[in-house]
Amino acid sequence: MNAVIIGAGPAGLTCALKLAEGGVAVDVYESEPQIGGMTKSFDLWGQKVDLGPHRFFSMDEKINSFWLSQVGDEYVMVDRLTRIYYDQKFFFYPVKAINALTNLGFFEACTCILSYLKAQFHKKGEEKSFEEWVSNKFGYKLYSIFFKTYSERLWGIPCTELDADFARQRIKGLDMIEVIKGALIPHKETKHKTLVEQFAYPKMGGGIPYENMAVKLERLGSRIYTNTSVKGIFVEEGVAKGILLEDGSVRNYDYVVSSAPFTEMICTIEKFPEKVYKAARELIYRNTTLVYLQIGRSDLFQDNWIYVHDKSVGFGRITNFRNWSSAILRGKKETILALEYWSYDNDRLWKLGDREMIQLAKEEIVKTGLVMEKDILDGYVVRLHRSYPVYNTGYQDRMKILQEAADSIKNLAFIGRNGSFKYNNQDHSILMGLLAAENIVSGTRKNNLWAVNTDYDYQEGGKSLDEKGGKK
Ligand SMILES: Cc1cc2nc3c(=O)[nH]c(=O)nc-3n(C[C@H](O)[C@H](O)[C@H](O)COP(=O)(O)OP(=O)(O)OC[C@H]3O[C@@H](n4cnc5c(N)ncnc54)[C@H](O)[C@@H]3O)c2cc1C
Structure with a gap:
């Protein structure tokens, strides 16, 4: 059996490596000159940098041990320090009580607490938008200071038009009691991903595990074609036959895994009902x-x-x-x-x-x-x-149409952040790669890839990494 992977980011490389280790012949196509996707590291002014901050973090032992097996001992534990710049003041994040009180002032702090209490007693009904979800949980005042401006800047749409899924995926499990405990008790062990005080970082940059994976893949005989953009997925009578390259040539494979933008790739497949292409065009x-x-x-x-x-x-x-x-x-x-x-x-x-x-x-x-x-x-x-x-209003309905269409082709999988239209971090993309490879090797669909980063819960049963690669 052979397989093709579109995209050499964390999701694509993980899937490729697992398949190659399982004896599948794998080719990877990457449109950029360098592998690593959005988690690559590169040289700049004589130093190494990443594409913005790239902190790896997972509570899932399977993902931690996979990441660790790619990094070896070559990582450091970083003491996290992050702050929020708001109203020309710096607030520690996670919140520290004295700093928050000093910056907000006594009156504003009391307003936040009252607004939080009000939200606890008068919760708005079904939380459809990000604004409803967060203000129900923390009160409107805290929402407007710590969530609204940043989220609207990030997404470019009002928080009333941002689906509550964004909050469910990113800040689910975070509650006010834990925030307050963390603010009052320094170095308290926290359960929530957004609050952790230490994280593992590869000594030579966040992209190192993926560079190491590429070396392993080549040793296993897999080919990685960089600078080679895939134009489309070639499907005949409901079966994926391979990929279409920019020069018009077709390469045939038994299995196709794509981590290229989902909405773009699905539109290259012919003969879906028109509603599928329409739904894809409406996702941004x-x-x-x-x-x-x-x-x-x-x-x-x-x-x-x-x-x-x-x-x-x-x-x-x-x-x-x-x-x-x-x-x-x-x-x-x-x-x-x-x-x-x-x-x-x-x-x-x-x-x-x-x-x-x-x-x-x-x-x-x-x-x-x-x-x-x-x-x-x-x-x-x-x-x-x-x-x-972007999880804008109505995105779930569109995704449902697209997922059904994608699932109708048995030897095709969509994984990764853009690849499955999910707001993934590295850990989610790694997990999708692992699960997709398991499906292919077992010849089943025992793992539902669409469920990753949706109802898959980080908090349960796991521990984060310590400096020796053990459990913290
Ligand atoms: C600014 C920023 C900060 C982030 N910070 C963090 C963080 O702190 N922690 C964390 O865990 N995650 C972070 N992330 C998210 C992380 O970068 C992604 O989750 C991760 O890179 C997703 O991996 P992926 O393989 O799914 O997708 P990608 O990394 O996007 O890889 C997809 C690959 O497919 C290639 N490709 C696309 N189209 C084609 C085509 N047609 N043909 C061939 N190749 C194609 C792309 O060039 C790319 O290399 C951050 C992201 C950004 C943008």
Whole structure:
């Protein structure tokens, strides 16, 4: 049996490696020159950087042990420090009681508590939107300070039009009692992913496990074709026959696994009812523009990253690569920051040239007071087209139509973040890759891939990694 994998990101490479280890002949096609997808690391100004912050975290032993088997001992435990920049003040995240009280002031803090209590006694009925879900749980006041601005900047739509699924997948299990306990008791062991105080990070960058996987794959005789974009999936009479390349040639395989954008790939398959193509066209993605700034100082701030909720600037997050692993700095004294801007294809921001983006980023970072203009040495821009699948109102109905169509072809699987239109982190994409490979090798569909990152629950039965690769 042979299989083709479209896309050499975490999902595609995991699936490919598991298949190759199980004796399946595998070819991987990747449109970019470098493997790793959105979790790649690359050289910049003599240092290593990632595409924004890339923290690996999972409570699932299966995923942890797979990730660890790709990294070996070559990782460090990073003490997480992240803050929220809001109203020109810095709030620790996870929340710390004194800092939150000082920043909010006594009156605002009381309003937050009253609004939380009100929400507990007067919950709105069915929580369809992100706004309903979060304000029911934390109260409208806390929602408006800590969730609304950031989420609307990220998704580019009002939180009333953002499906509650986004909250269910990302902040499910987080409750006010745990937030308050964490705020009052320093270093309390936390159960929720968003609050963990330490995480494992590969010494030479978040992309290392995937580079190692690519080496293993080639040793097992698999081929990875970089710079080779797949134009479509070739299906005849309900059976996937292989892939269509840009030059019009067809390559035949027994099994096709795609981690390329789901909505695009499904539209390349002929003879679905028109409602399938319509549903695909109606699903949208958000883009990220990363502006890297080289700063001639090594003492800027201690955070790994800072969430930016403040309305005075347009970016949503700043990563400081100095605070991840000393090895990626390669002895350099300069600090590299990455500022994330989000936009849709037709937004002016997405179309700005590199020079304008760098100028904008310089002006805005200076406004925050974190960096002085005279210290900024250089800038570099990376554009990530379709970095976030958008869960807008009605997306579930469209996904249902698309999933049914996809499932009608037995020897085809859609995995990964864009590949299955799910707001995946690395751990979800790794899991999808593992489960897809299990399905193929066993010749079954015993694993429902669509359920990953939906009703699959991280919190249960697992432990995160410690410095020796054991359980924390
Ligand atoms: C700014 C940012 C920060 C993030 N931070 C974190 C974090 O802290 N922790 C975390 O776990 N996750 C984080 N993520 C998410 C993480 O990057 C993704 O979950 C992960 O990369 C998804 O892996 P994937 O294989 O599903 O998709 P991708 O990484 O998108 O890989 C898909 C691959 O398919 C290729 N491809 C697409 N179309 C074609 C085609 N037609 N033909 C051939 N190849 C194709 C792409 O080039 C890409 O290499 C972050 C993402 C972003 C954008």
